[in-house]
Amino acid sequence: MTGQNPVFIPGPTNIPDRLRTAMNIQTSDHRAPDFVNLLTPLLRDLKKVFKTETGTIITFPGSGTGGWEASITNTLSPGDKVLVARYGMFSHKWIDLCQRHKLDVIVIECDWGTGAPAQRYAEHLAADSDHQIKAVLATHNETATGVRSDINAIRKAMDAVNHPAMLYVDCVSSLASMDFRMDEWGVDLAVSGSQKGFMLTTGMAIVGVSEKAMAACETAQCPRCYFDFRIMANANASAGFPYTPPVPLLTGLRASLDMLFEEGLDKVFARHFRIAEGIRKAVHAWGMKLCAVSPDLYSDTVSAIYVPEGFDSDVLTNHAFNKYSVSFGVGLGEMAGKAFRIGHLGSMTDVMALSGIAAIEMAMKDLDYPVELGSGVSVAQEYYRKTTSIAQSRAA
Ligand SMILES: *Cc1c(COP(=O)(O)O)cnc(C)c1O
Numbered sequence: 525m526t527g528q529n530p531v532f533i534p535g536p537t538n539i540p541d542r543l544r545t546a547m548n549i550q551t552s553d554h555r556a557p558d559f560v561n562l563l564t565p566l567l568r569d570l571k572k573v574f575k576t577e578t579g580t581i582i583t584f585p586g587s588g589t590g591g592w593e594a595s596i597t598n599t600l601s602p603g604d605k606v607l608v609a610r611y612g613m614f615s616h617k618w619i620d621l622c623q624r625h626k627l628d629v630i631v632i633e634c635d636w637g638t639g640a641p642a643q644r645y646a647e648h649l650a651a652d653s654d655h656q657i658k659a660v661l662a663t664h665n666e667t668a669t670g671v672r673s674d675i676n677a678i679r680k681a682m683d684a685v686n687h688p689a690m691l692y693v694d695c696v697s698s699l700a701s702m703d704f705r706m707d708e709w710g711v712d713l714a715v716s717g718s719q720k721g722f723m724l725t726t727g728m729a730i731v732g733v734s735e736k737a738m739a740a741c742e743t744a745q746c747p748r749c750y751f752d753f754r755i756m757a758n759a760n761a762s763a764g765f766p767y768t769p770p771v772p773l774l775t776g777l778r779a780s781l782d783m784l785f786e787e788g789l790d791k792v793f794a795r796h797f798r799i800a801e802g803i804r805k806a807v808h809a810w811g812m813k814l815c816a817v818s819p820d821l822y823s824d825t826v827s828a829i830y831v832p833e834g835f836d837s838d839v840l841t842n843h844a845f846n847k848y849s850v851s852f853g854v855g856l857g858e859m860a861g862k863a864f865r866i867g868h869l870g871s872m873t874d875v876m877a878l879s880g881i882a883a884i885e886m887a888m889k890d891l892d893y894p895v896e897l898g899s900g901v902s903v904a905q906e907y908y909r910k911t912t913s914i915a916q917s918r919a920a
Pocket residue numbers: 535587588589590614663665666667694696697717
């Protein structure tokens with residue numbers, strides 16, 4: 525095994541050589557006077573990716589899960605009511621985290637494959653006339669089902685009844701790959717991590733914190749220590765860190781932001797859409813179905829695909845790994861055994877996507893799926909051939 529094949533899991537994602545090189549550094553002193561040159565522009569430039577001018581960016585050693593925990597513990601108190609919908613494994617795990625922090629969690633149960641139901645959020649918010657609900661949570665891109673939700677619709681539901689709750693959004697598998705607008709959508713806590721759209725190794729939680737959320741730290745009673753926003757923000761303000769930062773991830777993040785800005789965020793989003801479209805066309809050519817129930821919900825970073833009746837998706841992903849050395853995402857939670865996932869975010873090109881489509885076709889053929897070799901590849905080829913410009917492929 526050469527380890528040279530790309531991965532098609534929806535995170536951690538493929539790391540471009542430029543970012544591997546950027547993370548491969550000699551130990552560097554985070555208390556040296558030049559650390560300011562790395563940290564300060566980094567925190568400023570991250571705001572452009574979150575699309576916030578008024579928010580503060582906080583990074584912690586950790587992963588997305590640490591970002592969830594930080595967003596909750598810094599801004600809420602045990603017993604606080606929070607409203608959240610469950611439509612996949614990641615929204616489920618965030619709910620579990622809230623419950624274990626002794627929040628009073630109102631769960632809107634949804635079918636997996638659907639997205640955050642703005643209308644049902646609206647009903648709960650309208651009924652909450654004495655404003656007991658302190659936080660409204662949603663997962664922008666549900667990585668288990670390949671569903672993107674309309675966060676702006678939830679913000680509008682909140683504003684329609686002048687509800688003062690804060691809006692918490694998991695954008696771990698969407699930020700830097702699909703459009704995300706922290707200020708415009710009135711997001712108070714936006715949680716992300718280093719290993720998806722930023723194309724880096726796992727190891728950092730990256731959180732956007734609104735002014736309102738920062739103010740909530742004053743009164744929030746949940747215990748926190750390592751993940752304290754105010755301690756981090758105060759240290760960062762003078763280019764310091766309250767403990768040892770993962771400097772190689774910070775130098776990697778610098779290079780990642782440079783790559784994203786050189787390509788242009790809008791072009792990054794357009795590339796993700798195009799690559800995802802090619803994959804969706806292949807899925808349809810195979811006669812298979814996406815978990816996402818309607819096109820408006822299709823994620824441009826991950827596709828979850830039901831295998832035909834009588835087949836086990838875990839057998840398929842194991843076979844692809846064992847025979848072709850290629851990883852695809854397994855079905856999670858309710859999807860276990862029923863669906864596999866193709867991650868197509870971060871460092872991804874048409875050529876890489878075609879290799880993934882071809883590899884999973886071979887694996888399906890080996891296992892006697894009713895799929896014709898080349899059927900998915902050819903429709904994706906046709907689509908990419910017509911939609912790729914030379915400039916786009918160079919930038920990716
Ligand atoms: C990957 C991911 C997370 C975070 O998981 P970690 O493994 O802790 O980084 C959270 N939410 C979503 C939607 C994700 O895709």
